[in-house]
Structure formats: structure tokens, C-alpha cells
Amino acid sequence: MDAAALERHRIAEVGTATIASVYPRTVGRNSFRGSHGNGGRHEVIVLTTDRGHVGWGPPLGPVGDARRFVGRPVAELIDPGLGVAEEALPLDCALHDLAGVILDLPVHRMLGARGSTALPVYSGAIYLDDLDPAEAPAGISAVERNLALDAAAGYRDFKLKLGRGYRWMSRAEGLARDIEVTRLTRERYPDARILVDANDGYSIHDAAEYIAATADVGLYWMEETFAERLEDLLELRRLIDEHSPSTLIADGEYRPNVPVVTKFAAQGLIDVLLMDVLDYGLTAWRRIMPTVIEAGAAISPHAWGWPLKTLYAAQIGAGLGSASIVEGVPGTTTGIDASAYRFEDGILTLPERPGFGLPLTSDAIRR
Ligand SMILES: [Mg+2]
Incomplete structure (x- = not known):
């Protein structure tokens, strides 16, 4: 993969979007918790680069002030061969998606393609x-x-x-x-x-x-x-x-x-x-x-x-x-x-x- 491509992209915008899980039926109790409901809404992170590429994913824990990522080259935030830098872990999913989009690479290939698809x-x-x-x-x-x-x-x-x-x-x-x-x-x-x-x-x-x-x-x-x-x-x-x-x-x-x-x-x-x-x-x-x-x-x-x-x-x-x-x-x-x-x-x-x-x-x- 041409990992150098990630050097040429900088984060231009860190936005959010809302998606929702919809279950086919109400899901009841497990051994200790009451009803699991019908699904729910989730706020996800949307990353856009200065060249217009978009990646998104649910945050892992609190993102804090997302402006600190603006202007940063994508290559500083994720190494496609290893994963996301410590400072950017809340963007783990979004950065994997974005790096895949930039490199034209499915995430499973970025991860090593060691299992069946x-x-x-x-x-x-x-x-x-x-x-x-x-x-x-x-x-x-x-x-x-x-x-x-x-x-x-x-x-x-x-x-x-x-x-x-x-x-x-x-x-x-x-x-x-x-x-x-x-x-x-x-x-x-x-x-x-x-x-x-x-x-x-x-x-x-x-x-x-x-x-x-x-x-x-x-x-x-x-x-x-x-x-x-x-x-x-x-x-x-x-x-x-x-x-x-x-x-x-x-x-x-x-x-x-x-x-x-x-x-x-x-x-x-x-x-x-x-x-x-x-x-x-x-x-x-x-x-x-x-x-x-x-x-x-x-x-x-x-x-x-x-x-x-x-x-x-x-x-x-x-x-x-x-x-x-x-x-x-x-x-x-x-x-x-x-x-x-x-x-x-x-x-x-x-x-x-x-x-x-x-x-x-x-x-x-x-x-
Ligand atoms: Mg379980």
C-alpha cells in the first residue's frame, strides 16, 4: 500500500453525524439487565480531509476538543500497518475508515487479511x-x-x-x-x-x-x-x-x-x-x-x-x-x-x- 498518500492528506474538518440502530423486535432481558429495547441513536465522528476524502466511525470514549486534529496530516494519526496513534484513539474507527478510503483499501486488508472474508x-x-x-x-x-x-x-x-x-x-x-x-x-x-x-x-x-x-x-x-x-x-x-x-x-x-x-x-x-x-x-x-x-x-x-x-x-x-x-x-x-x-x-x-x-x-x- 502507498502509505505515503496519508502524508498528502490533512484533516480539514471533524464533524458529527447521527445514525440509528433498528432492531426487528423489542429485545428483552439478560441475566441481570432489563429490556434491551428497539435500538437507539448514535453520534458518530466524520473526518474530512483537505482533498475531500471522508471517513467516519463511532468515537471510542470522549473525543474532547476535536479542533486539535484539524490541520494534522492523516499519516501522523494512523499508521495503516499498526493502527491509530495514542492521541487519536477516540477516532480509532473513523481513522481506519478514512485511511482505507484514501488508500483505496478495505479495512480487513489494512489489518492483514489473515482471515476469511x-x-x-x-x-x-x-x-x-x-x-x-x-x-x-x-x-x-x-x-x-x-x-x-x-x-x-x-x-x-x-x-x-x-x-x-x-x-x-x-x-x-x-x-x-x-x-x-x-x-x-x-x-x-x-x-x-x-x-x-x-x-x-x-x-x-x-x-x-x-x-x-x-x-x-x-x-x-x-x-x-x-x-x-x-x-x-x-x-x-x-x-x-x-x-x-x-x-x-x-x-x-x-x-x-x-x-x-x-x-x-x-x-x-x-x-x-x-x-x-x-x-x-x-x-x-x-x-x-x-x-x-x-x-x-x-x-x-x-x-x-x-x-x-x-x-x-x-x-x-x-x-x-x-x-x-x-x-x-x-x-x-x-x-x-x-x-x-x-x-x-x-x-x-x-x-x-x-x-x-x-x-x-x-x-x-x-x-
Ligand atoms: Mg455476552
Whole structure:
């Protein structure tokens, strides 16, 4: 790539635009949080260079006074081979997009093109909707309906939320429902990869019961069974090795202590690392990747709850490799043209378009 091209572009303007995530249905509770709603509006950063090239992306944390970037050569803010300079980390996504646009390079190529550009994407939207409405809970038919809706939208693999007994039901009832939903999903979708996620709502005793009761389901992975602790992870590994040896342990999503979770990965206690697309960021993922590879772990950057984050997670997977499946947030994003991405039969195929390949449209309110 002609990285020198980035020397010739200076940031002329740092603006904002508003996009919105739109879910196909209201998404209910997980193990500890109430309704996840219908989507939401997001303010994103729009960078324009003195030569008229545009890149955009959600900010990573507070941007502060954006005027400090005006006049700066793009080459000072991002090295396409490494990522974004420390001072410009809030612009991580926008600068990757902009550098891709200037260099006529898709982000996944800038990241190294180490993975496939056609990646399985699971539905991450199978929440605890059986518990709502609170006054007359729908029961598991609500979960069946959600599975059917997402299957009709092209998903072939599903992640089930678990942990009903953490806050919403008694421990025994919650665990029984978690098991029932898991078994039912396997019955209805014999070929699906089934992922499960307790959002840290299980004890090791819950996990032991659940794993024994679903041993024949062939779970693809167990995510955030409990907060990452050495003794519990050792026991989880032992239980999985005994009952369901092909099941992966996925963790590192919620407020991860990254040095600790990568150490657990190196010890064989976490198989898939989940740090968030935006909270952690592209540049951080690029920096940690040699450690992840050395640990022998896989990656699947956390993408809930923006459909856009699914596309970014797929770009990271296609770029950095080691991603066997991507978290899908069903729905659409207003204000962007995502039509170059194809999703069919459970597989998302990335475009060979510069940057993220996601131009803003006139619906994105520019300011
Ligand atoms: Mg999760």
C-alpha cells in the first residue's frame, strides 16, 4: 500500500453525524439487565480531509476538543500497518475508515487479511423474552418465535441467553428453563451452532448442573458463565472436558482485565476472547493479536447492540484472523449504506470496498 498518500492528506474538518440502530423486535432481558429495547441513536465522528476524502466511525470514549486534529496530516494519526496513534484513539474507527478510503483499501486488508472474508454470523438476539410481559409471561413460545424470526432472516446459528435464576426466577426454576430452552433449540435446529451466555449469572454449581443436563446438545460455546476467576475456570474446564469436550469457553467481554484474560487463554482456560469492538477498539485488537495467537486463542469481538458493530467485528475477524464466528446483532442501521455487505444462509460476506465500505447517506444528520 502507498502509505505515503496519508502524508498528502490533512484533516480539514471533524464533524458529527447521527445514525440509528433498528432492531426487528423489542429485545428483552439478560441475566441481570432489563429490556434491551428497539435500538437507539448514535453520534458518530466524520473526518474530512483537505482533498475531500471522508471517513467516519463511532468515537471510542470522549473525543474532547476535536479542533486539535484539524490541520494534522492523516499519516501522523494512523499508521495503516499498526493502527491509530495514542492521541487519536477516540477516532480509532473513523481513522481506519478514512485511511482505507484514501488508500483505496478495505479495512480487513489494512489489518492483514489473515482471515476469511466470508464469516458465519450467529444471532445474538435470543434473550429471555419468555419472561415478558412481566404480568403475563409469554413462556418459551416467545423464544421459539425469536429463533424462527432470526432463522427467517438468514441466521443459522444462535446464542441463547441463560441465567434466568440469577435475578428473575428461583435458582431451580431458572436453571430448568435455561436447560429446556437449550434442548428445544437443538430439537428445532439440529444443525445450528448453539452458543450460550449467562452474562456472569451462573455459579460454578449452576454451570455443573447445566453442562451435565446439556451434554448431548453439543454446545458450540459457553460465554461469560461467571466473572473470570482462576478456580472457577479450572473447574469449568474440567466439567466441559468431562461432559462436552468440543464446547469452547468464551470470555473477556464485560469489563475485562485484558492481561488476566489473555493469561487465562494461555493457560487453556479461555478459548475465545470477546473484547468489545468499540470499548476495546480496533487498534487495541491489533496490538494484542500476537499475544492472542501465542496463547492459541480465537477471537470474536463483542458486537451487541449495534448491527454496525457486527460489520466491524467481521472486518476485524477477516483482517486479524482467528475468528471462527461473529456476533450478529439482527437489524439495520439508518444513515448508512450497508448494501455492499451480503448476508445469506448464515454467512456474512465482506465487500472489497475502501475503508469499512459503508458510506453515510443523506439520512445521517450531519452537523
Ligand atoms: Mg455476552
